[in-house]
Amino acid sequence: MTYAAAQAARVAFYGAHYVAARVLAREMFAGIERPPHPLPSLSETLAAMRELFAQDWENVERGLYPMPLNIATELRCAMESGRFLMDVPRVVQRRQRKAHDEVRDRAAGLPHYYQQNFHFQTDGYLSDRSAQLYDFQVEALFAGTGDAMRRRAYVPLARFFDETEVDNPVLLDVGSGTGGFLSFVKSVRPQLKTVALDLSEPYLERARKSLSRYANLEFLAAPAEAMPLPDATVDAAVSIFLFHELPPKVREAVAKEIARVLKPGGVFVLADTIQYGDVPEFDGLLDVFPELLHEPYYSSYAKTHLDALFAAAGLKRISSDIAYLTKIATFERPAR
Ligand SMILES: C[S@@+](CC[C@H](N)C(=O)[O-])C[C@H]1O[C@@H](n2cnc3c(N)ncnc32)[C@H](O)[C@@H]1O
Numbered sequence: 203m204t205y206a207a208a209q210a211a212r213v214a215f216y217g218a219h220y221v222a223a224r225v226l227a228r229e230m231f232a233g234i235e236r237p238p239h240p241l242p243s244l245s246e247t248l249a250a251m252r253e254l255f256a257q258d259w260e261n262v263e264r265g266l267y268p269m270p271l272n273i274a275t276e277l278r279c280a281m282e283s284g285r286f287l288m289d290v291p292r293v294v295q296r297r298q299r300k301a302h303d304e305v306r307d308r309a310a311g312l313p314h315y316y317q318q319n320f321h322f323q324t325d326g327y328l329s330d331r332s333a334q335l336y337d338f339q340v341e342a343l344f345a346g347t348g349d350a351m352r353r354r355a356y357v358p359l360a361r362f363f364d365e366t367e368v369d370n371p372v373l374l375d376v377g378s379g380t381g382g383f384l385s386f387v388k389s390v391r392p393q394l395k396t397v398a399l400d401l402s403e404p405y406l407e408r409a410r411k412s413l414s415r416y417a418n419l420e421f422l423a424a425p426a427e428a429m430p431l432p433d434a435t436v437d438a439a440v441s442i443f444l445f446h447e448l449p450p451k452v453r454e455a456v457a458k459e460i461a462r463v464l465k466p467g468g469v470f471v472l473a474d475t476i477q478y479g480d481v482p483e484f485d486g487l488l489d490v491f492p493e494l495l496h497e498p499y500y501s502s503y504a505k506t507h508l509d510a511l512f513a514a515a516g517l518k519r520i521s522s523d524i525a526y527l528t529k530i531a532t533f534e535r536p537a538r
Pocket residue numbers: 316327340352376377378379380382383399400401402405424425426427441442443444447
């Protein structure tokens with residue numbers, strides 16, 4: 203009951219912010235043409251959300267991770283409510299002006315494709331205030347299901363760490379953002395050595411703060427397509443909501459980099475948007491999302507053949523799972 207009450211409260215709180223943002227941004231939605239694929243009904247959406255939480259709870263019952271209930275973290279995030287709502291009109295104006303390159307100046311030296319206001323986000327990924335708002339924005343977009351979707355990426359990682367007998371294993375999070383997923387992993391496995399890699403200094407700084415109570419951490423401000431890590435030094439890697447933001451050529455380069463740094467027998471867990479056909483009733487959302495919020499590479503990602511992308515890098519898929527709007531695909535670097 204505690205789990206159900208906590209998740210229901212999250213969905214109600216962030217769902218209310220989703221609805222409020224839609225009202226504030228109604229002109230944005232009015233401009234959307236009928237998508238080529240139908241949009242899901244409310245009952246289909248709620249059924250898929252219930253399924254996500256049922257699976258999450260099953261993982262708690264199996265003892266895979268403790269009940270996710272960190273009241274201090276939840277309250278800290280929830281306090282961004284006012285700032286989130288005040289930022290919505292700025293996002294709307296940016297979309298009306300098609301202003302997705304406001305961050306060019308502050309992004310000097312970073313890859314060209316990265317010099318954009320993804321999601322028409324204020325400051326892109328390049329300021330403290332963007333890093334402060336990010337987790338709230340994700341939860342509001344997903345109506346309180348974001349963390350539960352991310353937690354599903356832990357399932358194949360836990361299986362790998364439980365089944366392989368490696369001394370002092372290393373987990374790399376590629377595009378770690380503000381460190382939300384690693385904070386969860388460290389709460390379950392505090393001793394695990396983790397490496398957070400991201401191009402955004404402000405996001406990494408926030409990750410550093412939220413992980414400060416743990417040891418065995420490394421933070422790397424670097425591009426995923428040229429990671430400052432030696433060959434075959436990482437036991438497991440994960441990447442959450444990064445690949446859909448990369449141009450196709452960069453995706454290929456990042457897949458090769460991940461394969462390079464993984465040890466033979468190591469695993470890579472990719473968690474990102476579902477793709478066309480994964481959940482046919484949600485295909486319309488895949489049409490609409492990149493139209494609404496600046497996502498220049500999303501549509502091509504939603505059609506990418508992931509097995510072929512990673513096979514070209516030398517990785518073989520070993521499992522796949524759907525967690526509401528997120529697909530979790532696990533790849534292995536075959537042992538020699
Ligand atoms: C949508 S966010 C996902 C963050 C986090 N993984 C999460 O679960 O919320 C994408 C992140 O990838 C980072 N990023 C984008 N392109 C990158 C690249 N080429 N190399 C490293 N990080 C990158 C961004 O700075 C941002 O923090």
